[in-house]
Amino acid sequence: MSMPNQSSMENSALVENPLSQHGLKALFPKHDIIYLAILAVFLGILLPMTLDIFRLNLVGKYLTYAFVAVGLVLCWGYGGILSLGQGVFFGLGGYCMAMFLKLEASDPESTKIQSTPGIPDFMDWNQITELPWFWEPFYSLPFALIAILVVPTIFAYIIAVAMFKRRVGGVYFAIITQAIASILTILIIGQQGYTGGVNGITDLRTLLGWDIRTDSAKYILYYVNFILLMLCLLAAQFVRKSKLGRLLVAMRGREDRVRFSGYDVSSFKIFVFCLGAAFSAIGGAMFTLQVGFMSPSFVGIVPSIEMVIFCAVGGRLSIFGAVYGTLLVNWAKTTFSESFPELWLFAMGALFIGVVMAFPNGLAGIYKSHIEPLFSRKPKMFEKKPSTPKPASAPEPVSAEPPSIPGSISAMGK
Amino acid sequence: MFADYTSAELLSIFAMQGFAGLILFSVFVLMALGLAIIFGQMGVINMAHGEFMILGAYVTYLISNLFSTYLPSLFGIYFFVAMIISFFAAGALGALVEWSFIRFLYQRPLDTLLATWGLSLILQQIYRSVFGAREVGVTLPDWLMGSVPLTETIEVPINGLFVMGLTIAIAIAVYLLMYKSRWGCQVRAVVQNRPMAAAVGINTAKIDRITFALGCGIAGVAGSAFTMIGSTGPTAGQLYIVDTFLVVVFGGAASLLGTIASAFTISQAQSTMEFFLSGSMAKVLTLLTVVIILMIRPQGLFAMKVRK
Numbered sequence: 001m002s003m004p005n006q007s008s009m010e011n012s013a014l015v016e017n018p019l020s021q022h023g024l025k026a027l028f029p030k031h032d033i034i035y036l037a038i039l040a041v042f043l044g045i046l047l048p049m050t051l052d053i054f055r056l057n058l059v060g061k062y063l064t065y066a067f068v069a070v071g072l073v074l075c076w077g078y079g080g081i082l083s084l085g086q087g088v089f090f091g092l093g094g095y096c097m098a099m100f101l102k103l104e105a106s107d108p109e110s111t112k113i114q115s116t117p118g119i120p121d122f123m124d125w126n127q128i129t130e131l132p133w134f135w136e137p138f139y140s141l142p143f144a145l146i147a148i149l150v151v152p153t154i155f156a157y158i159i160a161v162a163m164f165k166r167r168v169g170g171v172y173f174a175i176i177t178q179a180i181a182s183i184l185t186i187l188i189i190g191q192q193g194y195t196g197g198v199n200g201i202t203d204l205r206t207l208l209g210w211d212i213r214t215d216s217a218k219y220i221l222y223y224v225n226f227i228l229l230m231l232c233l234l235a236a237q238f239v240r241k242s243k244l245g246r247l248l249v250a251m252r253g254r255e256d257r258v259r260f261s262g263y264d265v266s267s268f269k270i271f272v273f274c275l276g277a278a279f280s281a282i283g284g285a286m287f288t289l290q291v292g293f294m295s296p297s298f299v300g301i302v303p304s305i306e307m308v309i310f311c312a313v314g315g316r317l318s319i320f321g322a323v324y325g326t327l328l329v330n331w332a333k334t335t336f337s338e339s340f341p342e343l344w345l346f347a348m349g350a351l352f353i354g355v356v357m358a359f360p361n362g363l364a365g366i367y368k369s370h371i372e373p374l375f376s377r378k379p380k381m382f383e384k385k386p387s388t389p390k391p392a393s394a395p396e397p398v399s400a401e402p403p404s405i406p407g408s409i410s411a412m413g414k
Numbered sequence: 415m416f417a418d419y420t421s422a423e424l425l426s427i428f429a430m431q432g433f434a435g436l437i438l439f440s441v442f443v444l445m446a447l448g449l450a451i452i453f454g455q456m457g458v459i460n461m462a463h464g465e466f467m468i469l470g471a472y473v474t475y476l477i478s479n480l481f482s483t484y485l486p487s488l489f490g491i492y493f494f495v496a497m498i499i500s501f502f503a504a505g506a507l508g509a510l511v512e513w514s515f516i517r518f519l520y521q522r523p524l525d526t527l528l529a530t531w532g533l534s535l536i537l538q539q540i541y542r543s544v545f546g547a548r549e550v551g552v553t554l555p556d557w558l559m560g561s562v563p564l565t566e567t568i569e570v571p572i573n574g575l576f577v578m579g580l581t582i583a584i585a586i587a588v589y590l591l592m593y594k595s596r597w598g599c600q601v602r603a604v605v606q607n608r609p610m611a612a613a614v615g616i617n618t619a620k621i622d623r624i625t626f627a628l629g630c631g632i633a634g635v636a637g638s639a640f641t642m643i644g645s646t647g648p649t650a651g652q653l654y655i656v657d658t659f660l661v662v663v664f665g666g667a668a669s670l671l672g673t674i675a676s677a678f679t680i681s682q683a684q685s686t687m688e689f690f691l692s693g694s695m696a697k698v699l700t701l702l703t704v705v706i707i708l709m710i711r712p713q714g715l716f717a718m719k720v721r722k
Contacts, residue, residue, distance in 0.1 A: 082524045162709035171459055171523050172712060175659045176705055182656045183701045190694030301656060305531055312528060345539035352532025356525045357515055 035320045036233065043323075044226050053215045060222040060290045062330040063229055065090075067283030069311040069322035070229075070236050071276030076308070077316035078245060079272045080252035081169065085159075085177030086280050086307050088184050089152040091299030093281025095195075096151055098294040099135060100144035101204040101212075121203070126193030135194075141208060148285045149278055156277030157270065164266035164273075169255075178301055185300035200295025204288065212289055225286045229323070232279050236319045239275065248272060309348075312355050315364025325363055427689055430569075435685030437574045437643055440581035442677040444636030445654060446661040447588055450673040452629035453662055455605045456622065458516055459527040462534035463658065464651020466630045469507060469537070470500035470637025471646040472545060478552040478641075490555040497580075497638045504634025509627040516626060517619065534652070541648035551645035558642065573642045580639055584632065589670060591628075601625050660704050665714055672716030680704060 047059055068086045075081045108118040116129045123131070137143045159180065163173055188195045196202070204212070211217060239245050247268055251258045259265045288294045297303065306329075314325020329351070336344040359365055445467055452460045460466075477496035481489050511533060519526045554573060561571040592598040603611040604621050612618050640646065661680055665672030680700060687696035708714070 076524075082527070084527075163712070166709070166712050168709075168712040171457070171527075172663060172708075174459070174524060174527060175663055176708060179656055179660055179701055179705050183698055183705070186694050186701075187698050190692060190698065301652075305528075308528065342539060342543060345535045349532040349534075349536035349539070352535070353515060353529045356522075356529040356532075357518065360522075360525070 032237065036230075036237070039233075039320055039323060040230060043229075044223070048219070048222065053218055056222055057218050057290060058334065059327070060218070060225050061287060062327050063225055063323070064283040064287040064290065065307060065310055065330065066229060066323045066326040067232055067286070068276075068280040068307045069314060069326045070232055070319050071279035072308060072311040073316060073319050073322045074236055074239060074248070074272050075276040076311065077318075078240065078248040078252065079269055080248075081269060081273060082174045082308070083177045083273065083276065084174050084301070084304050084308065085181040086276065087299045087301075087304035088177075088181050089156060089277040089280035090284040090287070090303075090307070091184065091188075091294070091296070092152040092155060093148045093284030094288045094294040094298065095201065095284075096138070096144055096147040096281075097285035097288040098201040098204060099138040100141060101207060101288065102201050103135065103139055104207070105203060105205045120196070120201070122196045122199070122201075123193055128193045132194050148281055152277045152281035152284075153274050156274045160270040160273040161266075164269045167266070169269075178304070181299065181301050181304045185296045188296040188299065196295070198296060200293055200297070202293040202295075204292050207289070213292060218290065221286070221290050225290065228282055228286065232282065233319055233323070235275075236279075239272070240319065244268060244271070306348075309352055309355070311362075313351065313362050315362030315367075317361055318364030321362055321364030321367075328363070428686065431686050431689045432682065433570050433574065434688075435682040436578055438685055439678050439681035440574075440577045441636060441640055441643070441654075442658065442661050442681050443581050443585060443674055444639055445633060445658045446665070446673045446677050447585060447670070448629040448632035448636065449658050450662050450665070450670060451588070451592075451632070452626055453659070454669070454673070455601060456520075456625055456629075457523050458520070458626070459523060459530065459659075460629070461527055461531040461655060462511075462537060462651075463530075463630075463633050464653070464655040465534045465537035465541075466504045466508065466633035466651075467637035467640065467654070468541060468646060468648070468651040469504050470634030471641045471650070472541065472550075472637075473500040473503050473634070474638040474641045475545075475550050475552050475646065482553065490557060493555065493558075493638070493642075497635055500634040500638040501631040502634075504637070505627040505631030508630025509623050511630075512623045512626040517622065520622070534655075538648050538652070545648065547648060549645040549647040549650070552641045554642065577639045577642050580635075584635060585670075585674060588632065592670065597621075597624070657701075660701065660708075663714055664704050664708060666716040669714075669716040672714060676715055 043059075043063070048056055051059065068090055072083070072086060075083055102120045106118065106120045111117045111119070111121065111124070114121065114124040116124055119128065119131050120135075138147070159177070163169070163176065168176075188200075189198045192198070206212060212221065247258060247263060251265055251268065255265055284294070284298070287298070310326040310329050311322045312325070313329050314323065315321030332347070333344060336347055355362060361368070445463065448466070449460065449463050452458050452463070474493070474496040477499060478489075478492050481492035481495075485492075511530075515529055516526060519529060558573045558576055561569045562575070563569045590598075592601065600611070600616050600621050603614075603616060604618050608618055611621075637646070637651075640650075644650075657680070661677045662673055664680065665674070665676035683703070684696050684700040687699060691699070
């Protein structure tokens with residue numbers, strides 16, 4: 001186990017930099033601003049320059065999962081709340097977007113061969129003759145955009161209030177969120193007249209008359225996605241460095257002590273869970289826009305738990321690491337399942353076990369313990385160390401945690 | 415929704431659906447018993463539990479083929495042999511898994527969830543490579559075929575009765591093992607207070623391994639019984655895992671009685687509603703009710719009164 005080593009390293013790092021969180025550097029202590037810049041250059045300049053539009057669109061699709069992973073870093077890595085139902089929020093956001101796009105794609109003109117023109121094609125196939133009431137408002141883009149954020153957040157709020165106010169957490173929360181993911185999938189598949197069933201909502205073409213399937217639209221959507229991701233990272237960084245972030249870490253370590261200190265523990269948990277849900281929903285909406293459809297296969301148990309592994313591979317304590325982890329796992333998935341479809345499940349399974357057993361803090365943890373020290377000491381011959389180029393720019397944020405949190409080190413073992 | 419049926423028909427419908435529910439209940443109980451031991455007693459979230467069950471089902475499939483090829487005269491009793499071998503096969507795999515990684519993760523329950531999920535992916539792919547992606551079924555021996563007529567409109571299938579009998583026998587055996595045997599006493603001691611149990615000379619590591627193996631072994635038997643009423647595919651285990659966890663949590667994690675009661679409630683509700691609604695809506699309503707009840711009463715139906 002590498003845990004004790006790492007904890008002691010963090011410890012020494014904390015002692016060396018006791019003042020790092022003061023002054024102007026409050027939001028970006030230590031190297032965080034550099035890491036953000038590296039990530040921005042990598043995603044915003046390097047990848048668009050080197051990849052063709054097909055691959056770039058794939059990266060854009062992966063990056064929509066990164067929204068979920070960043071949300072999970074806050075919920076799981078910082079708050080200790082493992083949600084196995086992030087796919088629910090990803091899906092709700094995606095479906096809200098897809099409903100708007102679908103209504104635009106099914107105007108009476110282009111659906112005149114249907115028995116009821118003007119409604120989405122799958123409704124016509126299921127003998128539905130009238131647009132259901134909950135579809136009506138999605139004719140309006142502002143409503144759809146608000147719904148993308150508000151619907152999943154309210155849903156998350158209801159779940160979180162019901163659970164956290166009763167002090168249900170940990171394992172039980174994970175199982176219940178998983179059950180909710182399962183319920184929503186069954187519901188979507190079962191009600192195919194209203195939701196498109198197992199195929200989902202497909203054949204999305206335009207956004208306010210702008211064709212989203214052309215190459216130039218894909219470039220623009222990639223950059224919209226990129227900018228939104230950067231904004232989410234900034235928001236996450238703000239939460240991380242604010243008092244809320246410290247309280248989350250403290251709660252993860254010893255929840256009862258935080259409660260005895262007079263904090264309303266459940267409110268903080270509810271907030272961070274809703275924030276994670278909102279991030280996921282943005283990701284879902286961007287997924288729909290870039291990929292052109294939404295289906296229940298992004299909602300259920302399997303995708304939800306895969307999103308957790310993206311976060312775990314990148315490092316559950318690092319918002320930047322989560323982005324790299326998402327890219328790496330998805331890139332591996334695409335490559336493997338293209339050439340060795342049987343091997344992919346083995347690799348994925350081994351990844352789950354390996355990350356949990358050997359690298360509980362993921363790529364960011366490896367970076368922190370092996371690569372970062374090279375910058376602070378005198379350079380040695382360590383060329384072989386950055387075996388994968390991606391972890392090299394993934395930071396380990398724990399070092400930047402204020403040393404005043406006693407729970408942060410003991411909590412690492414949780 | 416009852417208007418189209420006469421009262422006699424309704425009675426038969428409820429009786430037949432109730433019996434279908436009892437079969438579902440048997441499978442739930444067998445799966446949930448193993449899970450209740452592993453999750454309720456040890457606190458390990460074994461997401462690969464369904465795959466241990468499927469292992470039992472595949473072992474039964476292999477044994478039935480073996481018997482029909484080499485020992486056709488003894489085909490009538492192959493199931494009992496298969497059940498015992500399934501138990502030990504799943505138990506041995508369970509012990510191996512516990513030894514190779516679960517034992518390092520007892521302090522991190524959420525991480526056991528991820529690791530065992532990885533294990534379930536690997537096992538699924540192994541099943542797919544070995545047995546193919548298609549579902550396989552076993553041939554039932556003659557004495558398990560057919561059904562017993564109770565009244566003119568109500569018939570119960572024999573294989574269902576057999577599975578129910580098996581479930582009752584295993585549930586009683588687990589109860590005796592956990593609450594009447596010396597070993598069960600040690601398990602409960604380790605669960606309640608690990609350092610004290612170790613201090614009085616209980617080998618806690620060994621107890622952990624045997625407990626985990628036993629839970630997996632029972633899952634294997636569940637899979638063996640499962641072949642009596644349905645066919646087996648590589649991903650069949652994943653279909654049941656969420657339901658089973660809900661059964662265990664709903665019952666109150668550490669209570670065997672609660673597990674059985676909640677398996678009964680959930681399976682009966684689901685199969686009765688299935689007749690009047692579509693299957694998917696019945697499942698949605700059942701699961702949703704369970705989730706809502708759990709939000710109101712998070713400790714489950716039968717909670718151990720322990721102050722933590």
